[in-house]
Amino acid sequence: MAHYLILESRDPYDSGDWQNMQQIALDLQSRGNSVTLFLVQNGVIPARKGDRHSGRFAELKQLGITILADDFALKERAIESLAEGVNSANMDRLVELCLQSDTKAMWH
Amino acid sequence: MTGKTLALAIMDSPYESANSTTALRIIHSALSQGHNVMVFAYEGAVNLTMKDQKPHANSVKGTNLEEENHPLTKDWIAALFKLAEEKGVTLDWVNCGLCVDERGAGNWIEGPRRGAPKDFLEAVKNSDGTLVIPTR
Structure with a gap:
């Protein structure tokens, strides 16, 4: 089992890959790895409370992914x-x- | 110092991407915590350490040279070398030789050395952690 540190510098308004990275995080977690999602640069934009994508982080957290x-x-x-x-x-x-x-x- | 070693590859040219600032912040943090850092500057990132960088005034804002206080990546990196020395750790900054030649970017500040991708491979093998920050 490994620890995967995913640094997300992009936001969903700019990058179509944003959701794919979330799926990669989930797949890694479901295979028994620990996952940390670290938001940097524009990656923090959807972390604003009330952002239309912000609910995604609560789901990831519930599945055991750490989000910073x-x-x-x-x-x-x-x-x-x-x-x-x-x-x-x-x-x-x-x-x-x-x-x-x-x-x-x-x-x- | 019993610090660890972080290997970092960067590729972005100065003044084009927030990646450069983030990379320099990561290096600053690692050195401040007493860790050694190996940086492999690839492609446009070899321009980060160019000695010929010069600050400028900003006619749009009406600021002169002093007021503008334009940041230069070569100065930030020189400060990182100084920090490493103060902390008793190593900052091994390698500029990709072929990238340097392509860009005529061989006149750099004191500290970096010329190298090749194999240097990064060796650094990865000998490091405790690796981070590659690619261009978009």
């Missing part, structure tokens, strides 16, 4: 209220996750 959002990217975009299931995190946490044993990092 870069605090710097949130501040840049004036996002203060986060969707259910999403927690703010900093770069230090991202580096810790990258260096965690058995972690496979994927950037999208």
